Amino acid sequence: MAKVDWPAADKRTLLGKRISRVDGPAKTTGAAKYSFDINRPGMLWAKLVTSAHPKAEVVSIDLSAATALPGVKASWKDEQVKEVQYVGQILAAVAAETEEIATEAARLVRVEYKPSEAIIRDSDPALAKDKPAAREQGKVEEALAKADVVHTGNYGCPVITHCCLESHGQVTDFKDGELLVWPSTQNVSRWADRLGEAVDVPQNKIRVDCQYMGGGFGSKFAYDRWGMIGATLSKQTGRPVKLMLERDVEMLIAGNRPSAYAKVKLGAQKDGLVTAVDTEVWGTSGVGGSIPDRFPYIFTEVPNARTTATRIMTNRGRAAAWRAPNHPQLCFITMSAFADLAAALKMDELEFFMKNAALTKDRAAVYQEELKIAADLIGYKQKAHPRGDKAAGPIKRGLGISMHTWGGRGHPSECDVTIHPDGSVEAKIATQDLGVGTRTCVGMVVAETLGLPLDRVKVEIGRSEYPPSGASGGSTTIGGISVSCRTAATNALNALLENVSKRLGVAADALEASGGAIRETAKPSNQISWKDACASLGPNPITKRGVNVPGDSEKANLTSQGVGGVQIADVSVDIETGVVTMNEMVAVQDCGLVVNLKLAESQVYGGLIMGITYALFEEAVYDVRTGQMLNADMEFYRLAGLQDVGTLKVHMMTGKDYDGRGVIGLGEPPVISPGAAIANAVANACGVRVPNLPLTPERVLTTLSQKGGLA
Amino acid sequence: MKSFAYAAPKTVKEAVALLDDSWGATEVLAGGTDLVTSLKQHVTEPQRVVSLKNIKELKGIRSKGGSLIIGATTTLAELIENRDVARKFPALSIAAQGIGSPQLLNVGTVGGDLCQRPRCWFFRNGHGLFGQQGETSLVREGDNRYHAIFGNDGPALFVNPSSLGPALIVLGAEITVAGAGGKTRTVPAAEFFRTPKAATERETVLRPNEILTEITVPMKGLKNATYEVRHRHGLDWPYVTASVGFNLKGRQIEEAQVVLGQVAPVPWRSAAASLALDRGTPDETTASKGGEAAAAGAKPLSGNAYKIQMVKAAVKRAVLAAIA
């Protein structure tokens, strides 16, 4: 009887290998149909009408001109709304025969407002209505008074958006009492939770299908208001309705990452060990959500720490989980202050972080090992210099370090694996592939378990009627699905082994599946081909379910949680123009057992690049008078391009000490450190701290002019 | 966008006949890279659109009598690929290449670059050319990091978005436009751009019933170059640009022209910088003097003083590039 565990390193045929994603060809050729791409016979296009004001009483919503436009087939308006709280708040919708007509009709909806004063600015804690929340361990004031050196600094990062390339939305088809939905989601199993009661359809009549989705990053879990509106319009007309958000609305209301501005006071001993951290933080999550307040980041064992957090409610769209929620802001603020303290001590940054790694819980050795590897990879010893590059000319070069952590515990997940009498295999699981390669990993785990090549396993995901699997958020997917798939495949295999044990003359638990055959583990020549083994099933396929129960799978060492990572950035700053250029960046990352090395590295590269993007470019710019987001587009809301990222190096911590921990999620951790590492590198290059992200030329030049350039 | 009627005439004369006497009712469509976006943003809502795609006389580059004549619907890619442009007008070539997106270069036209509307985010978000709400200037009161530091005494605070304008002015180009009956007139590039005094006006001297037909660039052997301060590589707007041109007589700069981009509602000719460069030796000291002079007199708004430093760097680097 095969046990549910991971094969030893020398026995792995697929796990840990570099394998190209199975749906790569579909994606590169346009054959992959995303939710946005679903076209149904007779489909209508829906467009939203959203608030033009950040705060206003809604006096009336008049749809008459819109519905009178030829081609308009249905409309919806918010009957309950009395007040709008942010620009972009959904008020009404129209559905029409063509996208052009729907767009034009939406502009014909007349909304009468009585505007009132709104709060837009998020950088002034005096505007907060919420009471600050305070937390303290040890005695901060005393420790600061006793410290050999004290550093105080201000740091901040603005609100940024998810900017998923496929906007939020869905195609909805209400037909014969059933609601079929193709949403763009990271939560196939439970996207439709409670949608039934919202649109008066029995929940058991709703089915969800999402084969491909174009990015979520934490913002695509629930059906949202547009899900309800799409279903309503489809019910009204009996026709399929496509409702995808326009880019500007997407940027305004489909989620964002809260801002965080902080004043940090640090105390340390002469040798560099930090003894006290005092953080006052404020920021906004728009009309809803929280702000980052878990300071100091990763250095939880600093004996004296105090945090005062003040959330500023603003009349702006609400925040949503953004890849590694809160961690990038916490990391940027803490690591920047720490690096500034190292500079104040005239201490080498690497040495400083090595020493203070002792203040992290349980993971000091991992961080220290990773710091060493990262330093070697980037040539730290050859390149490092104290703050302020003394080289001649306007181009100054510098290095910056950061460290981060994440949980990555697998979510609850169920999978069915079927072995057919003809030897073919299928796995069904209501998970989703956000681009991390879930489809590929399901196939790899099942194929590995059954001793088959990858292409023998048909993987079916993305449908709510398949066995339920968790939402893809918080790096929980790979841990969850790898265990459910491994378990289902093992259970199915065991049934097959039982079936052939008589024929091979040994008990089932003396058998294994390997190389396309079932064989006696102790005597491999006693074997039967996979095909013959399956043929012995007669007419009945085997279908077995596997379940991941978080906690249980951790006890069994199938999964784990808690990883550490280190990143070092090498940048150049043109002090005459303020332009920051990425030269190189290295990431050293721990993630337990790697399922697919190629895809795992892609996650880390992706995290680095997304991190470079928010470090250098991203900022939601709001107009304080109108409450509008001025750059709700992709022109002035900038994403890094191919030529902006420099040379990237990734080192995965693999080997016995790491992969013995089981599978751990990897999506979030690598995106946490880049802001801090790059900001520290800029400070190292030009000798002064540019306090706020993103590190744009205007911020660099303004800082240089205020702080007097090279220190 | 609103629906519109469409025409694609075959001659300039026919095209001009289809235009109106006032702005907004009819728009001219060349590559469409600005106009189609402007239509979607409701920056303009014409009832009619005249496409230039079938007008052969507007296409291509030819040389004539010591000048290069660039048809208005010549694509930016064709401009870059032209050998004379690459060799003799680096200021123009660099500016075009700076646009950074093959998709735009392949479709966007030279005439379209000169006639495109400003990118001011208040303008593009529905607050008119001047970014006003009632009497209030949203630009002055709000986030004006990308706005004008010169020529901003009036209500126009946007920056002219043209990539080619500054270089064409430096090179002494002339712009030909055709009006009623196909009659043409010629305007120096330096006079083509204007600062509107009312939000209903446009940013060039083109009249509503005129079409830009060609650009004539004299091949005078000027040393010339453009430097663009850019953050993101690839498609993006530069923060500040400087185009310079001058004659080099032995070791002396003569007849210097310095035109800044992205700093004013028009490409900004810096007489002070020209003066600072004239009769200077072609070296870094002179180049720096030119930069300092170009930046003098800037009147930054609340959030764009950083551009002054960029002007200094851009002019200095453009001069050094032109010398090299």
Added chain:
Amino acid sequence: MTDPHDAPEPAPPEVTNVSRRGFLKGFGAGTVATSLLSPAAMREAAAAENGGWTGPGEIPVSLKVNGTTRQLRVEPRVTLLDALRNRLDLTGPKKVCDRGTCGACTVLVDGHPAYSCSMLAVEAEGRAITTVEGIGTPEQMNAVQKAFVEHDAQQCGFCTPGFVTAATGFVRKHPNSTPEEICKGLGGNLCRCGTYAGMLLVAADLAKAKGGV
């Protein structure tokens, strides 16, 4: 198991569009024998009776896409991207920024990469349009597509068709490019997941291929 999600693919949408509006609506009453004329000729005939103007209602447009000529009726305001996606069900080109910035909608127009969101469908008439579907299929990928798969230069994949199309157009036109030049040639495209590390390897491969895509 029958599943409504598996319902047959929709009929070619342009057919339904034609049935929705009178085929000759918007045309002069004198227009005859339209089926013998090309859409451009039909438009000219109509325009001649209307001071040179056609539209704003639906007008006949013929698009040569991936080697096949497709007849459709669209309003002049319809972009090439929307015509491809909404009328011809060619959904490889994606709608992302819809403002000519991100490159997800890239198609080849007479071999040159262009933003289909910023071009009117009627403007694309008479030109050869190639979408990503016309560059390769999952069974027969071109060298660019193979390199994207091999180097995992894709994650969610929503930007990928645009990158593939832009890269294909660029290297065909510039067969002797260096990897750096190819990266520059992709300056009109953006990715959100961060797949540029793979793309740098793609660029290196394509530089070696010398335009053989």
